Amino acid sequence: xETPDPTLGTTTLTALLESTEDVAGAALAALLTRSAAGFxxxxxxxxxxxxxxxxGQYDGIxxxxxxxxxxxxxxxxxxxxxxxxMRQVLATGAGLTxxxxxxxxxxxxVRDSAYSASFVRLDDADGRPLxxxxxxxxxxxxxxxxxRLAVVSEAGARIGTTLxxxxxxxxxxxxxxxxxxxxxxxxxxxxxxxxxxxxxxLEPSQGRIPTFRRAGRASIHTGAPESLWTRGEVVYVPExxxxxxxxxTGGPVLEPTLDTSPxxxxxxxxxxAEKIRAFGMHSLMVLPIRARGVLLGVAVFVRTxxxxxxxxxxxxxxxxxxxxxxxxxxxxxxYTRERATALALQRSLLPSSVSGGTAMEVAARYLPADAADxxxxxGGDWFDVIGLPGGRVALxxxxxxxxGIDAAATMGRLRTAIRTLADLDLPPGELLTRVDxxxxxxxxxxxxxxxxxxxxxxxxxxxxxxxxTRRCTVALAGHPPPAVVDPGGGVTFADLPTGTPLGLGMLPxxxxxxxxxxxxxxxxxxxxxxxxxxxxxxxxxxxxxxxxTRTGLSVDDLCSVVIDTLPTETSSDDVTLLLARALP
Numbered sequence: 001x002e003t004p005d006p007t008l009g010t011t012t013l014t015a016l017l018e019s020t021e022d023v024a025g026a027a028l029a030a031l032l033t034r035s036a037a038g039f040x041x042x043x044x045x046x047x048x049x050x051x052x053x054x055x056g057q058y059d060g061i062x063x064x065x066x067x068x069x070x071x072x073x074x075x076x077x078x079x080x081x082x083x084x085x086m087r088q089v090l091a092t093g094a095g096l097t098x099x100x101x102x103x104x105x106x107x108x109x110v111r112d113s114a115y116s117a118s119f120v121r122l123d124d125a126d127g128r129p130l131x132x133x134x135x136x137x138x139x140x141x142x143x144x145x146x147x148r149l150a151v152v153s154e155a156g157a158r159i160g161t162t163l164x165x166x167x168x169x170x171x172x173x174x175x176x177x178x179x180x181x182x183x184x185x186x187x188x189x190x191x192x193x194x195x196x197x198x199x200x201x202l203e204p205s206q207g208r209i210p211t212f213r214r215a216g217r218a219s220i221h222t223g224a225p226e227s228l229w230t231r232g233e234v235v236y237v238p239e240x241x242x243x244x245x246x247x248x249t250g251g252p253v254l255e256p257t258l259d260t261s262p263x264x265x266x267x268x269x270x271x272x273a274e275k276i277r278a279f280g281m282h283s284l285m286v287l288p289i290r291a292r293g294v295l296l297g298v299a300v301f302v303r304t305x306x307x308x309x310x311x312x313x314x315x316x317x318x319x320x321x322x323x324x325x326x327x328x329x330x331x332x333x334x335y336t337r338e339r340a341t342a343l344a345l346q347r348s349l350l351p352s353s354v355s356g357g358t359a360m361e362v363a364a365r366y367l368p369a370d371a372a373d374x375x376x377x378x379g380g381d382w383f384d385v386i387g388l389p390g391g392r393v394a395l396x397x398x399x400x401x402x403x404g405i406d407a408a409a410t411m412g413r414l415r416t417a418i419r420t421l422a423d424l425d426l427p428p429g430e431l432l433t434r435v436d437x438x439x440x441x442x443x444x445x446x447x448x449x450x451x452x453x454x455x456x457x458x459x460x461x462x463x464x465x466x467x468x469t470r471r472c473t474v475a476l477a478g479h480p481p482p483a484v485v486d487p488g489g490g491v492t493f494a495d496l497p498t499g500t501p502l503g504l505g506m507l508p509x510x511x512x513x514x515x516x517x518x519x520x521x522x523x524x525x526x527x528x529x530x531x532x533x534x535x536x537x538x539x540x541x542x543x544x545x546x547x548x549t550r551t552g553l554s555v556d557d558l559c560s561v562v563i564d565t566l567p568t569e570t571s572s573d574d575v576t577l578l579l580a581r582a583l584p
Contacts, residue, residue, distance in 0.1 A: 036307045038115075038136035040066070040074075041122070044129055046086055048074045054307070055136055058115060059103050077103040082117060086132045089119045093129070114138070138306055151179070155321050160328025163335040166231065169215030172299065172325040177218040180318055181301035181310075183226045183281070186216035187235045187243075188289070188297035188329070212237055212297060220305060226279050228271055241265045242286045246298050252319070253286040256309035283309040287322045291330035299325075341405060349412035354385040356393045359467040360580045363556040365563050367575040369403065369528070380407035380458065381526045381574035382415050386422045391467050394422050397524040397578050398460035399479070401501075413442055414458060414502075428462045428475035429511035432499065435460065436477065436509070439502045457501040461524050465516060470582065472522060475511040477502050480527055483548055487519035491545045518584040521555070523548060528573035529566070555579040 038055030040048055048066050056063060059076045066074040071083040078101040085096050097118040116137045122130045159171045169186040176184050190211045212235045217224045229235050237243050242253040242265070258281055260266055266273040275281070285301040299322050303310065356362040364383045380400025388394055396418055400407045417438045421431050439458060459479040465472045474482060474494065478501030481494045497510040516522060523544070530540030547562040559579055566575065 036137075038134075040134040040136075041131055042071075042086060042134065043131040044090060046070050046083060046132075049131065057305075057307070058136060058138060077101050077115075082134075085117070085119055086134070089121050089132055090129055093121050093123070095120045138308065151317065152320050152324070155324055159321070159325045160331070163332045165329060165332045165336060166215050168325065168328045168332050169297075170218075170231070171216070172321065173216035173218035176301065176318070176321060178220050178306070180314060180321070181285075182304040182306055183219045183221075183224070183279070183302040184217065185214060185227060185300045186289070186297065186325075187212040187237075187300070188215045189295075215297070221279075226275050226281070226302070226304075228275065236269075236271075238265060238269045240268060242284065243298055243300075246286045246288050247295065250288055250290065250295055252288065252315065253284070254310060254312075254315050255284040256311065258282055258284045279304045282307075285310050285315060285318055287315075287318055289322055289326045289329060291323075291326035294330075296326060296329055296333070338405060345405060345408045345412070349408065349415060350382055351384060354383070354578075355387075356385060356580055356583075357387055357391060358583065359391050359393050360465060360582055361555050362393075362395075362578065362580045363554070363559045364578045365559045365576070367528075367563065367566075369574050380411040381528065381576040382411045383524070383576050383578045384415060384419065385578070385580075386419060388422065388425060388464065393465045393467075393580070395463040395465065395522070395524055395578060395580055396460065397479070397526060397576055398458055399526045399528075399574070399576070400458040403574075410442065410458070414439060414460075418460075418462070427511060428464055428473050429509045432460060432462055432475050432477045432502070432509040436502050436505060440505055457503045459501050459527075463522065463524065465522075465580065465582065467582070470515065470517050472514045472516040473511050474514060475499065475509050477509060480525065480530060482525075483523040483544060484514060484516070485521040485523070485548050487517060489549050489551045491548045493541060493545075516582050518582050521548070521558075521579060521581040523562075524578040524580075526574060526576040528575040529562070529577055531573065532567060534567075555581050 035052065035054060038058050039050075039052045040055055041050040043049050047068055047070060049068075051063055051066050053063075055061075056066075061074065061076065071079045071086065075082055081101060082099070085099055088094075089096055095118065099117045099119070100114060101117060102114050118135045118137075120133045120135070122133055124130055155175055158175050160168050161171065162168065165188065169188060173184045173186050190213065214227070214229045214231050214233055214235050217227045217231060219226055237247075242255070245251075246253055258276065260273065260276060266276065281302045281304050283303040287299045287301070289296045289299055299318070301310070301314075301318055350366060351364075354362050354364050362385050364385075366381060366383065380398075380402060382396075382398050382400075384394075384396040386394040386396065396415075398411070398414060398418075400411045400414065414435065417435055418431070421434055426434065458477075460477045461474065461479040461482060462477075463472055463474040463482065474496055476496055477499045479498075481496050481498075483491055483493050485491050494512075494514055496512045499509045500506045514522070525544070530544055531537050532540055543565050544562060547565045548558070550558060550561055553561065559577055562577055562579075563575070
């Protein structure tokens with residue numbers, strides 16, 4: 001087959017340009033060669049006979065690889081669909097507009113690109129078809145091109161999926177690239193990440209610029225090479241810049257054409273200026289991240305490969321997306337603050353150290369629930385070791401239902417009640433019976449508690465070891481049974497009356513005695529150590545059993561060994577462990 005002449009049709013185009021008046025010809029030439037739209041001309045056999053540079057910038061196909069070839073070779077993506085549209089236009093003479101198609105991601109980019117193609121038949125003076133003109137415009141995304149409400153609705157489902165500040169910021173950046181911009185950063189104040197109250201208006205204080213950290217970034221280029229800072233790093237904010245303008249006024253900055261002249265703010269920020277030149281950043285939006293009357297940070301939107309400048313429509317969409325993200329960020333900030341407060345409260349209510357005197361060697365560990373799942377945080381676990389008359393030692397581990405400040409506060413009151421009753425030297429069963437009545441009174445005294453009475457419960461194990469008899473008396477209130485390790489390393493889980501959780505006011509609690517000779521060990525723990533929603537509780541108990549068989553270790557080291565067996569996945573519940581070894 002004879003190779004088509006790549007210049008076929010060029011004479012016709014040249015004649016068209018030369019036949020017009022000079023001004024009109026210059027305008028037409030500019031439209032075809034320097035337009036933000038991609039143009040290509042096809043003859044009646046659908047061979048490409050002319051193309052402008054913009055189309056090559058859109059899809060990465062060089063001019064010489066396109067001329068003389070059909071749509072299957074000259075166009076990427078949905079080429080056959082476009083060829084069908086061209087044939088229809090040639091046959092009917094009716095133009096087609098807004099035919100969207102997607103081009104697969106090129107090397108170095110992370111997402112496909114979306115375009116809108118329009119077709120017009122070119123006729124000669126006698127009305128005979130000469131070919132087809134293809135006009136291509138980049139669209140940000142089919143969702144954005146179709147329905148703003150759909151975009152905002154999807155944003156609500158994809159931004160703020162957790163109560164983690166950093167993750168929410170990254171979700172905002174990921175969602176808006178390349179939907180709205182080619183490069184996006186989200187920078188938040190230190191106060192947001194620490195869960196503190198941010199300032200209503202941020203501005204330099206005594207010559208010091210407020211500290212921001214990069215919380216999210218996304219780019220059409222893998223690894224976001226445009227960014228000077230990685231996530232978590234402190235971001236430099238020049239005093240004379242659009243960023244400080246947003247922070248000081250609380251209003252947005254929209255620069256459809258980014259000013260890079262020697263007199264611009266970039267003159268004092270050479271690092272940013274170099275990135276702008278290297279990546280061809282030409283349009284900028286900086287929006288405040290504001291929620292409930294406070295400014296949390298800034299979101300920066302930049303266009304590089306997309307030749308269209310930001311306009312007011314882009315700004316309106318960005319403002320809606322940032323506003324939704326801001327509410328999620330503020331919720332996450334408040335959650336972080338509440339969790340930090342609850343953790344501080346709980347730490348203050350737990351013993352700073354434990355001692356078994358001359359009767360026992362003791363050690364304990366407490367791990368709050370990991371907040372990464374955005375649902376749970378600090379809970380109501382506690383442990384205690386109480387010295388009793390006659391050298392005896394009381395061992396306590398408990399778990400209040402729920403999480404947060406309410407659970408931590410209730411835990412503190414329960415621990416105080418048990419210590420007070422322990423001073424009366426009550427037997428374990430009777431002590432738990434009295435604690436049960438005390439707990440019911442605590443809940444009834446809190447009619448406005450966020451936690452309703454039926455779900456406000458607690459479990460507890462109370463054990464008293466007497467070194468004179470080498471016996472340990474244990475009572476359970478709906479709590480997992482302790483594990484006992486004999487001097488030879490054998491591990492058993494004690495078979496004891498389980499009792500009901502505290503707060504139900506049922507029958508009195510029963511106690512049972514265990515032999516605990518010198519060198520043996522008893523392990524008290526909360527259910528967070530053995531329970532896992534992905535596994536049966538027997539799996540967790542076997543895991544703990546195997547860890548406790550380690551011999552020759554101090555109780556402190558053995559605590560670490562047991563805790564290290566926890567699954568690496570996020571824990572959804574507190575974990576408490578108290579080990580006590582009978583001394584000779």
